Amino acid sequence: MNFVSVREGAPGERRVALTPGVTKRLVGLGASVHLETGYGAALDLADDLYTEAGATFGARDALLASADVLVALNPPDEATLSALPEGAIVMSFLDPFRKGELVTLARDRKLSTLVMELIPRTSYAQKMDALSSQASLGGYAAVITAADRSPKSFPMMSTPAGTIPPARVFVVGVGVAGLQAIATAKRLGARVEAYDTRPVVAEQVQSLGAKFVELDVGETGQTEQGYAKELTPEQLAEQRRQMAKVVAGADVVITTAQLFGRPAPRIVDADMVAGMKPGSVIVDMAASTGGNVEGSVSDEEVVVNGIRIIGFANLPGQVARDASEMYASNVFALIEHAWDEEQGGMVVERDGDEVLNGCLLTHGGVVRDERVAKSLEGGA
Ligand code: NAD
Numbered sequence: 001m002n003f004v005s006v007r008e009g010a011p012g013e014r015r016v017a018l019t020p021g022v023t024k025r026l027v028g029l030g031a032s033v034h035l036e037t038g039y040g041a042a043l044d045l046a047d048d049l050y051t052e053a054g055a056t057f058g059a060r061d062a063l064l065a066s067a068d069v070l071v072a073l074n075p076p077d078e079a080t081l082s083a084l085p086e087g088a089i090v091m092s093f094l095d096p097f098r099k100g101e102l103v104t105l106a107r108d109r110k111l112s113t114l115v116m117e118l119i120p121r122t123s124y125a126q127k128m129d130a131l132s133s134q135a136s137l138g139g140y141a142a143v144i145t146a147a148d149r150s151p152k153s154f155p156m157m158s159t160p161a162g163t164i165p166p167a168r169v170f171v172v173g174v175g176v177a178g179l180q181a182i183a184t185a186k187r188l189g190a191r192v193e194a195y196d197t198r199p200v201v202a203e204q205v206q207s208l209g210a211k212f213v214e215l216d217v218g219e220t221g222q223t224e225q226g227y228a229k230e231l232t233p234e235q236l237a238e239q240r241r242q243m244a245k246v247v248a249g250a251d252v253v254i255t256t257a258q259l260f261g262r263p264a265p266r267i268v269d270a271d272m273v274a275g276m277k278p279g280s281v282i283v284d285m286a287a288s289t290g291g292n293v294e295g296s297v298s299d300e301e302v303v304v305n306g307i308r309i310i311g312f313a314n315l316p317g318q319v320a321r322d323a324s325e326m327y328a329s330n331v332f333a334l335i336e337h338a339w340d341e342e343q344g345g346m347v348v349e350r351d352g353d354e355v356l357n358g359c360l361l362t363h364g365g366v367v368r369d370e371r372v373a374k375s376l377e378g379g380a
Helices: 020-029 047-052 060-065 078-082 100-108 124-128 130-149 176-187 199-207 233-249 270-274 316-338 354-359 370-377
Strands: 002-005 032-036 056-058 069-071 089-092 112-115 157-159 162-164 168-172 191-195 252-255 281-284 301-304 307-310
Touching: 020 032, 020 047, 020 316, 032 047, 032 060, 047 056, 056 060, 078 100, 089 316, 100 370, 112 354, 124 316, 124 354, 130 176, 130 252, 130 281, 130 307, 130 316, 168 176, 168 233, 176 191, 176 199, 176 252, 191 233, 233 270, 270 301, 270 307, 316 354
Parallel strands: 002 032, 002 069, 032 056, 069 089, 089 112, 168 191, 168 252, 252 281, 281 307
Antiparallel strands: 157 162, 301 307
């Protein structure tokens, strides 16, 4: 079975979907791996490293035309999907709720898409959970970026010239990214507070040595899969009102709040930003999915009245080597799970297979996930 991976097209992207180590494991499994010339150059991984692992190299168009499976990290663009043979398998992030055109194209070209965002959040599937692996590194990079931009030291320091108090960091949204942000800020010596609408996370926040901020916004909770329930506009307004004081006292605010399949909630408004001290830093990890912070711009760093608002979309890409290792490992776990010895390759369907059932989005000309199908009807 021909596994193909081509260079990631997104500007500034240094991550790769396959590392030399995972290439070797794939070849060991019985796959043949074909890569675009210069595949890992952005990460300083020479072609030789992949050749030694058992891959061969070729030109992009020829490779795509011969692919049984395309392995990618970012959603492949329309030209890439169009260059694949009908019926090919695609494994990658696809951003299916916002990139409806890719879903439609994949459906119409009868591609079988195994979509990383739709891997079930179960204990068994944890090793394939690329949303988590990338979010965790993103949470780390958000804090490192904030520390770099902040005019304040994170740890407390006692010096002959005086005592420097620790930086105050406020993390909003305590999922995978938020937990890693809390842990990283704590390690750097900051005083950390955190808030989430899911009260179940309070204990996790406290176990990391941070303070959980209690806000009374009425009934909140989570879905069966553990995702946050969307707040009403009135609840969000109340949340902002009660949160303003904590935001005003923070040197750094990191927002990570997401709603599965929906635009991110607006949590910090312009007045709250204006209430912060000059030199304060906000990292809005949801800037590319609608933004938690008023005034944040996806992929940009803006300064509003002395407050720096960072909306970088690809924070995991700042630690591209580790992010690639984690992603490649997630992909390998999914391939290994789907491998069928008798067929000498991977399958995309299997009776009662919770993982494949969950992440196989398009197959045989049909969109199989009801939530995505519904968002397509809505013109997404
Ligand atoms: P996410 O990226 O969807 O959202 C980040 C956080 O934002 C969540 O904690 C959410 O509750 C919070 N949020 C949403 N609206 C908010 C608001 N208005 N104010 C404050 N916070 C708000 O979350 P995620 O990191 O993908 O995690 C989602 C769930 O999946 C969690 O329950 C997590 O524990 C679970 N999970 C399970 C596994 C597993 O079992 N394999 C793996 C990863 C995550």
